[in-house]
Amino acid sequence: MTTTRELPRSNPEAEGLDPAAVRRLVENLDGLDAVHSFMLLRHGKVVAEGWWSPYDAETPHLMFSVSKSFTSIAVGLAFVDGLFDLDDKVLDHFAAEAPEAPSDNLRAMTIRHLLTMSTGHAASTMEAIVPTNLGMQESDWVRQILAQPVPDEPGSRFLYNTGATYLAGVIVQRLTGRRLLDYLGERVLEPLGFQGATWEQDPDGLDVGGYGMRVRTEDLAKLGQFCLQQGHWDGEQLIPGEWIEAATSRQIHSTHDDWPEWRQGYGFQFWRSRFGAYRADGAFGQYSIVWPDHDVVLAITSGVQNLQSVQDAVWDALLPSLDPVAARDAGLPHDAPGRVLPAGGSQTPPVVAPPEGGITWDLHLPRPTGERTRPGTPVTGRTYRMSPNDGGLEALELDLDDDGRLVLREDIGGKRRTLTLGHGEWVRQDVELADGPEELACAAAWTEPNTLVVRMVAVGAPFTFTLTLRFDGDDVTVSLDQNVAFGDTHLLDATGTAARPEPEPTI
Incomplete structure (x- = not known):
């Protein structure tokens, strides 16, 4: 991937964003446990960005389940190429790996059910983490997933299931004869100017689909902008807008006991968000948030346990100035000045305005504080x-x-x-x-x-x-x-x- 087409830069005022709201966004993010980077776009231009040192702009960051949204786009490309239908039965593509006596529910499972996380399983068939923790150290993951019971009728309910994404990705790789990274790279990532993207593979050399991508923050932002533009980029329609519309729309109801952002519904490997937004979403706070009503995209990488806290920080900062009525209805102060929240790393970070426009914030994760050398008896050399x-x-x-x-x-x-x-x-x-x-x-x-x-x-x-x-x-x-x-x-x-x-x- 040699093409370099970085996003244009501007500044908040030029793109109709309140600079105080942008500052509040940075202060909110800085007040969380450990946000690593952010990039805010308005009207397709970067108006603010920052990396908490030692994180930087050039090092690709592990995406976890944001990878699922990339898989969704690869599935969409194969679908519009006519390689399969969404209502194809899953076992029609995995006849060799099917159990000897598949259940009726397994027989009824379709590719659409894989995409909407409604396969009928009672538990995730595989967790979005390295294979040593999946219980799948050996090869032939397809056979192991298909061997698991399917107690519920497919389509009857949502259950987050990384194994479903894996199967969808394998179908694309088998029908195209190419890795997901290569197939998607030629059609989408390279035209968008992605640099250094990688994807983890299983023991059989298949990209795992549901997790394992690493991309730069700017490329994460490009994913969101590409979706906001309904698959259109640099004068070309790389994937039909109808696929992006379907993938990012609510296809099935979702539930969560604690976090409202996970109760807004699920599309084809994209989550719906509050206030008309949607997102690609990965563990520990990896996000590409798309807010079509306000022509806003926000990419974030993090290392946080409370995922809702990141999105709360976003809405608290941006909603009051972009949609005061929604902010008031949500109980947010719609005229609040910029605030510094407690427990952050940098606090009130200084800003740097690069020559090409935009605002880059000088940020850092907290380092241990104390003496350089041990007072008293040294312990070195022992x-x-x-x-x-x-x-x-x-x-x-x-x-x-x-x-x-x-x-x-x-x-x-x-x-x-x-x-x-x-x-x-x-x-x-x-x-x-x-x-x-x-x-x-x-x-x-x-x-x-x-x-x-x-x-x-x-x-x-x-x-x-x-x-x-x-x-x-x-x-x-x-x-x-x-x-x-x-x-x-x-x-x-x-x-x-x-x-x-x-x-x-x-x-």
Whole structure:
């Protein structure tokens, strides 16, 4: 993908947006746990954007279930190419993988049911997370999904089901003979100027469809603008507008106990939102929000557990100036000035106006605060041997590099991992994690005389890890936590003791 067609820039006033509302949007987002980037478009132009350091504009970010919306567009392309009908039976495309005696409900399942998450399953057939947590480490995922019971009549109710998206994506790949990324890339992503997009694959080399894409924030914004323009881009109709209209319209009722944004209905792999908007939506706060009534698109990447909080921050900021009546009806102050919410990272961030227009905000995630060096007895140069623990941490040691920065070395599962830790700055480095290589940005500080806090940000993903080391004489206590996860966010507790130096040999 070599074509580069970046979005045009402007400023809020030129595009009819209240600058105070834009500032309030940034302050609201900055007040959440960990928003990583945003890009706000009005009338097809970027009027404000920002990345919370160490995140940046060029590094693709993991999208989780935003990938489903890309799969929807690929399905739409194959459909308008005449490769299948939405009411085709699923088993007609998977005869070889079908159970020996498929149930009537499985026989009745169609591609339309896959797209609307109404397959009749009682639980998701696969979670939107890496394969090691899917219970599907082996190949032939199609056969495993089709073997699961279908107790309800397809079409009777909505149940979020990543396995349904996977099956829809496999159908496209089989009929086109191409990866989703390549098929979609040639027809849509390349004309839109996407750069560096990737898609995770299953053990059989199939793009997994329901998760696993990585794209830049600007490309996430392009997805929303492409949908707002009903599939039209740069003078060409890349996909019929009728498909975008159907995919982003409410096709089925959806429910959620706590979050109103998830009660607005579901289309073909797109969610409906309040106030006439819709969105591509991924775990931990990845969004491309499209607001047709006001010609607005907003791309956001995050690492938050409360997904509703991100969209509440958006409506609180933008709705009062764009739709005061709706804001009043929703209980929002329709004449509120810009506010700084508590617990943010940057607070009242300064703005930078680039020459081409638009506003770029100077933002950062909070780093550990404290001393650069430990007061009192140093702990560098000592190797701490760890007691048996669930994380496989065998030993650790601290040292200093030539620039005086702390270096943490960890022996995990027989392998050594080295991290350079910035103080008051993020140090980016490639690190081998349990799930594969990842670029981490690391910073540390002595928050107390005996306590070193290390923060490690996966700059291509929503994950931040906090390692806390507490030293007491020859002993160390270690804990490791993760900001967001599908399971437990507390990852490790361990203790260790400094190894005694070997005695000098005697003659």
